[in-house]
Amino acid sequence: MRQPLVMGNWKLNGTKASVEALIKGLVDPAANASNVTVAVCPPAVFLDQVERLTQGTAIKFGSQDADIHENGAFTGENSPVTLKEFGCTYALVGHSERRTLHAESDQVIAEKYAAVQKGGLLPVLCIGETLEQFEAGQTNQVVETQLKAVIDRNGVESLADAVIAYEPVWAIGTGKTATPEIAQNVHAHIRNYLKGFNAEIAAKVQILYGGSVKGANAKGLFGMEDIDGALVGGASLQADEFASIIEGAK
Numbered sequence: 235m236r237q238p239l240v241m242g243n244w245k246l247n248g249t250k251a252s253v254e255a256l257i258k259g260l261v262d263p264a265a266n267a268s269n270v271t272v273a274v275c276p277p278a279v280f281l282d283q284v285e286r287l288t289q290g291t292a293i294k295f296g297s298q299d300a301d302i303h304e305n306g307a308f309t310g311e312n313s314p315v316t317l318k319e320f321g322c323t324y325a326l327v328g329h330s331e332r333r334t335l336h337a338e339s340d341q342v343i344a345e346k347y348a349a350v351q352k353g354g355l356l357p358v359l360c361i362g363e364t365l366e367q368f369e370a371g372q373t374n375q376v377v378e379t380q381l382k383a384v385i386d387r388n389g390v391e392s393l394a395d396a397v398i399a400y401e402p403v404w405a406i407g408t409g410k411t412a413t414p415e416i417a418q419n420v421h422a423h424i425r426n427y428l429k430g431f432n433a434e435i436a437a438k439v440q441i442l443y444g445g446s447v448k449g450a451n452a453k454g455l456f457g458m459e460d461i462d463g464a465l466v467g468g469a470s471l472q473a474d475e476f477a478s479i480i481e482g483a484k
């Protein structure tokens with residue numbers, strides 16, 4: 235059985251006050267969902283605060299990115315080792331905003347994934363096609379290429395200590411969610427593709443859906459066989475809305 239995981243990606247949002255209110259608002263929903271793992275990914279500057287606020291709660295957390303290097307002359311970056319020291323369990327790797335706005339290639343992402351695992355964190359590998367690729371019917375091919383780069387670099391066995399998040403770029407922050415059927419088809423394709431490498435890993439790996447998930451559509455998505463949770467952007471910034479997504483995963 236794969237445990238559902240509901241993860242919030244706060245992106246570049248938050249103040250000390252809003253972080254405190256949000257975490258406090260998630261303590262009970264997380265505690266009352268014992269079969270669901272609840273996690274948040276704040277901007278790195280809030281990690282210390284989030285670590286303190288989540289102590290003794292069921293809320294886990296992670297970073298939104300990590301550098302390839304452990305230390306050195308890499309201005310503005312965060313080391314996987316530091317992120318681990320600050321209590322992160324997870325690190326997002328290859329979010330579409332990193333791929334597009336920061337020109338991260340599949341190869342860079344495969345290196346980040348390796349660095350994150352070496353640092354003792356679980357990478358949440360984000361993959362997904364653009365609208366153009368979706369309309370051209372290239373979704374399966376795109377996610378295969380994105381996965382293959384990580385498998386080539388790290389081996390399929392590395393996915394035993396990782397999470398996959400399928401996030402169609404056209405659904406991120408647009409209010410357009412993939413229907414449960416569209417998402418399920420891609421998730422099943424991902425699992426099937428991985429099966430060609432290792433059936434046991436394919437059966438066990440959590441595959442989250444991301445892209446305009448909210449309370450109102452979460453349950454339909456989570457009802458699908460190969461959807462094991464969600465990576466949530468906008469709706470994770472409001473405790474009540476995020477709590478209703480957690481509720482949908484129970």
Ligand code: PGA
Pocket residue numbers: 243401405406407408409444445446447465466467468469
């Ligand atoms: P969204 O973002 O829920 O705001 O669409 C999802 C994501 O980017 O992870």
